[in-house]
Amino acid sequence: MPLNVQPNFHDPDRRRFRDYSAGDDFYELLIEAHRGLDEAQSAKLNARLILLLANHIGDLSVLREAVELARERD
């Protein structure tokens, strides 16, 4: 399965009426998770988060594609 770059945030527990709601929920969750952390703590949080999510995805072909897209801009 190729990397999905289409909007994909969803919330099986709740009916959503707007197409942006689940994505905005995630974004707030992410920003809130960093609240009160200094730069080093935030970097660690990001690292742990990436590792957890990467393992969940598991499929190396997807992860390679994601790494490639993420590097593209630098």
Next chain:
Amino acid sequence: MGESLRGSSPHAAHRPKFAYRRPPELGAAAAVRHPVVVVGAGPVGLAAAIDCRLKGLPVVLLDEDDIVSIGSRGLCYAKRSLEILDRLGCGDPVCAKGVNWNVGRTFFHEREIYRFDLVPEPDHKRPGMVNLQQYYIEEYEVERAQAVGVDLRWKNRVVGVDPHADHVRLDVETPDGRYAIEAQWLIVADGARSPLRRLLGLDVEGKVFRDRFLIADVVMAADFPAERWFWFDPPFHPGQSVLLHRQADNVWRIDFQLGWDADPDAEKRPERVIPRIRAMLGDDREFELDWVSVYTFQCRRMAKFRHGRVLFIGDAAHQVSPFGARGANSGFQDVDNLAWKLQLVATGRAPDRLLDTYSEERVAAADENILNSTRSTDFITPKSGMSRVFRDAVLELAERHDFARRLVNSGRLSMPTVYEDSALNTRDTDAFAGAMVPGAPAADAPLEEDDWLIDELGGRFQLLLFVDHAGELPRPVVDALAVLDRLPIPVESIVIARHAGGAVANTRVLVDAKGVAAERYDGRSGTVYLIRPDQHVAARWRRFDLASIRAALGRATGHDAEV
């Protein structure tokens, strides 16, 4: 809050001044009691006065001023507001004067990262939104209020308020002196600073965003397109955001984010503002400054919008940052929600607690609006280093990837609230697909001959009966419709037939020629919807059952049992 430095906006200058008249109560021995008094003739108070009048209630509307909004303030009016204004009888001038736009362009640094085209979903009477200066909307509403017989009193400032069990007493100051007036019901629409809220000692809670915005209206003869342009961190205004939006009469709205440390007084001076605009538009573009103001924004609301006989609406009840245009837009929905409930309670046809549901439903709506505009504000003004890193990463990814575009949040445009958890709803017992759940605002659909379903709805309880052919309704059902029409709270029935031909005694038949109504309501033959006077769905079933409908009507009007 903003303070306009230039009171002399050329566009505001030729707005009308309304005539003050000496109130009849001045010098009277006893205060006269009125069924409904509205305080504040902003867009929301005016709408409330019109709606109450249309529902047969006599209305006195008091405003301390005698002009419409100075500066354009609210500019983006969403589809739901247009539908409500249609119901009130001022949608046409707003749509005729307003500017339609569909294209939005988003820039990051020096690049355009993407553009969207909000191709309007077909088969709706009104577009997703129109842009129009607030002073025009207010002007059209004033005209309409006068036409429907609102007792409009300019230069009448409320300076005292004294609630009693069966009325509220107001002290009013006029150029000719003070008088007292009594209201059976008081609707407070005196804006974000709400002097009445303060006089009553009521709190409003929330937060101020530590940021300042320069808001300017600029007149340009230029052939600039009717598009919404939003810049994150542009070279001409580094580190901040800028928004450009078109209004009527070649007036453009420009918002510059300034940051918390900006000096609001200095920033309002033309010698500061003009170079900023020039840097953005380029040297060769001719423009004239019409209105400038500097704002800080807040998101906050009262704990409850109802206090006995005092009902708060609009900015007096709740305030949001303008990203997403949820201020006046949500105020119109307050009015929509309140007027029919007040009519039923004031005329003794529904219990007093129906008015509590105004507060419950609109508090939930305010929370949704505050949530969305807080999120927009946080995206536009990241509050920490890491928050900015993520924001910028979203913007970079948005240049190539759809998923990131969906996360870019420069304002989630106002959509009507679905009263999902309202006590007035009757829970579904049958299976339905689609968005028309109990609590949802009724969707529009095209009918024959350029007519629209939305124009047939509202103002009273209505039953929509979906059928293939009008003739197929069985006799007992037709008889039951007559019963519904004669209830103390009458329910008007409308048959929505997939195919033309056939009639139903004493009942309107609308033909769903394109099948859009059937699709949007998941309306198979036999499906029945009960719609509230504010066009929200109260209940729905797969087959007609008089007892269920009466029970749902009772629930939707705050009764313990069927009516």
